[in-house]
Amino acid sequence: MKKKKGPIGSSKNKKLITSRRSFLQKSTLASMGMLLGTEMVFGNYFPANMIPVGLLESEDEFLVPGKHKELTVLNDRPINAETPPHLLNDPVTPANKLFVRNNGIPPKSVDPSNWKLTLDGESVKTEKTYTIQELKEKFEVVSYQLTIECGGNGRSEFNPPAKGNQWSTGAVGCPKWTGVRLRDVLNDAGIKDDAVYIGYYGADTHLSGDPDKVVISRGVPIKKALEAESLIAWQMNDEDIPALNGHPLRLVFGGWPASTSGKWLKRISIRNKVHDGPKMGGKAYRVPCEEVSPGSNVKDENMCIIESMPVKSLITYPKTGGLLTLGKPLKVNGHAWAGDLEVKEMHVSMDFGQTWQKATLNKRTNRLAWQQWEAVLNFPKKGYYEVWAKATDSKGVSQPMVVPGWNPKGYLNNACHRIAIKVV
Amino acid sequence: MNSGSFKKLEHALTWLKWWMTGLVALVLVGAFGGVDHLLEPKKESVPKVRDMAKTNSGDLFVADVENGIHIPSGMIAEGDFGVVLQNCLACHSSKLIIQNRMNAESWRKTIRWMQETQNLWDLGENEDKIVAYLGKHYAPIKTGRRKPLVVEEWYTIE
Numbered sequence: 380m381k382k383k384k385g386p387i388g389s390s391k392n393k394k395l396i397t398s399r400r401s402f403l404q405k406s407t408l409a410s411m412g413m414l415l416g417t418e419m420v421f422g423n424y425f426p427a428n429m430i431p432v433g434l435l436e437s438e439d440e441f442l443v444p445g446k447h448k449e450l451t452v453l454n455d456r457p458i459n460a461e462t463p464p465h466l467l468n469d470p471v472t473p474a475n476k477l478f479v480r481n482n483g484i485p486p487k488s489v490d491p492s493n494w495k496l497t498l499d500g501e502s503v504k505t506e507k508t509y510t511i512q513e514l515k516e517k518f519e520v521v522s523y524q525l526t527i528e529c530g531g532n533g534r535s536e537f538n539p540p541a542k543g544n545q546w547s548t549g550a551v552g553c554p555k556w557t558g559v560r561l562r563d564v565l566n567d568a569g570i571k572d573d574a575v576y577i578g579y580y581g582a583d584t585h586l587s588g589d590p591d592k593v594v595i596s597r598g599v600p601i602k603k604a605l606e607a608e609s610l611i612a613w614q615m616n617d618e619d620i621p622a623l624n625g626h627p628l629r630l631v632f633g634g635w636p637a638s639t640s641g642k643w644l645k646r647i648s649i650r651n652k653v654h655d656g657p658k659m660g661g662k663a664y665r666v667p668c669e670e671v672s673p674g675s676n677v678k679d680e681n682m683c684i685i686e687s688m689p690v691k692s693l694i695t696y697p698k699t700g701g702l703l704t705l706g707k708p709l710k711v712n713g714h715a716w717a718g719d720l721e722v723k724e725m726h727v728s729m730d731f732g733q734t735w736q737k738a739t740l741n742k743r744t745n746r747l748a749w750q751q752w753e754a755v756l757n758f759p760k761k762g763y764y765e766v767w768a769k770a771t772d773s774k775g776v777s778q779p780m781v782v783p784g785w786n787p788k789g790y791l792n793n794a795c796h797r798i799a800i801k802v803v
Numbered sequence: 804m805n806s807g808s809f810k811k812l813e814h815a816l817t818w819l820k821w822w823m824t825g826l827v828a829l830v831l832v833g834a835f836g837g838v839d840h841l842l843e844p845k846k847e848s849v850p851k852v853r854d855m856a857k858t859n860s861g862d863l864f865v866a867d868v869e870n871g872i873h874i875p876s877g878m879i880a881e882g883d884f885g886v887v888l889q890n891c892l893a894c895h896s897s898k899l900i901i902q903n904r905m906n907a908e909s910w911r912k913t914i915r916w917m918q919e920t921q922n923l924w925d926l927g928e929n930e931d932k933i934v935a936y937l938g939k940h941y942a943p944i945k946t947g948r949r950k951p952l953v954v955e956e957w958y959t960i961e
Contacts, residue, residue, distance in 0.1 A: 699954055700958060701959075797949075
């Protein structure tokens with residue numbers, strides 16, 4: 380990677396990489412600035428356990444905290460990083476390959492043994508507080524493989540462009556989550572008949588440094604909260620949830636915008652109305668109730684909350700940019716998911732969507748888990764190809780080949796994933 | 804090209820045929836690939852129109868320009884538009900230009916194709932002016948519903 384002289388945080392789409400330990404032990408912010416040959420603008424915001432990308436000589440030994448070195452970092456305050464498609468090839472997403480979407484600053488010190496979860500709200504029968512140990516002892520512990528995807532995954536393709544992190548395809552993953560069912564805990568505290576929604580509060584802090592300002596507080600309708608797969612989780616893939624993904628406790632709602640799955644979970648409010656925490660209202664995680672032409676101004680009252688995510692798929696093998704010898708068949712594979720629904724069919728095209736070949740599609744391990752698909756392509760002659768993937772959900776709805784309905788914040792782009800192949 | 808564009812193109816062609824009494828349109832519409840199957844290009848000389856184009860000054864009537872647009876043609880009235888009006892619109896509709904987007908190199912190739920097959924004259928020093936004007940004002944639009952795939956590094960699949 381080339382040395383960068385620009386101020387830290389000036390690059391929209393860069394890799395942010397932590398240092399070798401030895402480097403950290405010897406370095407200070409000032410010395411890093413000296414090495415860069417320029418002042419570190421916003422240097423006081425720079426995460427303590429990272430080094431500026433400008434000082435990078437070799438990527439070999441550098442990692443984002445707890446993450447694979449090749450994650451693309453879109454934002455460094457708060458940290459937002461996505462996973463390139465070829466790194467998502469595992470059927471169960473490893474912890475180091477799950478995207479990071481933070482709205483604020485994660486809690487700095489976490490003590491799981493003293494962590495408490497409170498249930499309150501207008502529609503709770505009895506306010507209750509539980510330690511993680513109490514959750515483990517009092518309720519059935521369950522594991523599900525659940526797909527979580529950022530509502531803005533794919534935003535980078537919208538035109539006119541939508542503001543926000545310009546996610547391409549990598550703000551999605553499907554690890555195995557372990558915890559207790561949210562409904563068991565809600566029922567233990569008691570749900571009044573007038574309950575409408577649950578809203579979460581986490582221990583992350585606002586970027587402004589204001590300790591009283593809530594970063595994000597979203598939630599789901601009671602119906603979704605009471606599903607068997609809606610979890611209060613403390614483990615991902617049989618280990619502690621990574622710090623950036625919500626350690627020690629978080630909600631997980633498979634198939635819904637990942638912003639509903641609150642991290643560093645401290646409190647759940649059972650509400651007698653649609654939850655009204657920060658990022659529930661306005662244009663956040665909402666799309667126009669009726670489709671609008673690109674670039675339209677949409678009034679807040681005409682925006683509807685996103686619930687289930689749309690049908691979508693990824694080609695995770697091969698990596699885009701493959702050169703293939705003529706006559707060699709190419710096995711392609713990936714995942715497909717469909718929000719609350721199941722994926723019914725999977726197709727691939729090597730001729731820009733003119734003809735489609737049916738792929739084999741596996742059954743999901745449980746509801747709300749993504750499914751694996753595979754196909755073998757035989758390219759007829761030399762030249763440039765794009766392999767496109769298209770999933771169809773159980774209601775017969777397929778992914779569009781172009782970017783779907785424009786919306787002010789650029790949510791829900793489920794256009795076919797494409798990779799480039801040259802037959803030589 | 805979608806069917807709507809085809810309809811517009813067809814409409815433009817009909818209009819052009821009528822206007823030029825079938826002389827020029829048939830010669831030049833093929834210049835923009837993909838329409839050859841609509842009309843068989845015929846090579847016919849159009850000395851009157853071309854002589855007029857070459858001898859006219861190409862100066863614009865100020866009254867024809869509103870908000871930077873040359874109203875009769877709908878084209879951007881900036882820079883060397885006068886030269887375009889004189890040399891290009893003498894033979895074909897401005898719509899054939901407006902609905903297309905090319906970089907300078909491709910516009911020059913199109914001129915070369917028209918010279919080789921459609922009897923376009925040697926543009927001399929005006930060629931660079933025309934290419935620069937078209938490459939600037941009718942350049943490819945960078946974003947669409949899907950962007951071209953960008954491959955950072957090609958690798959061999961074993």
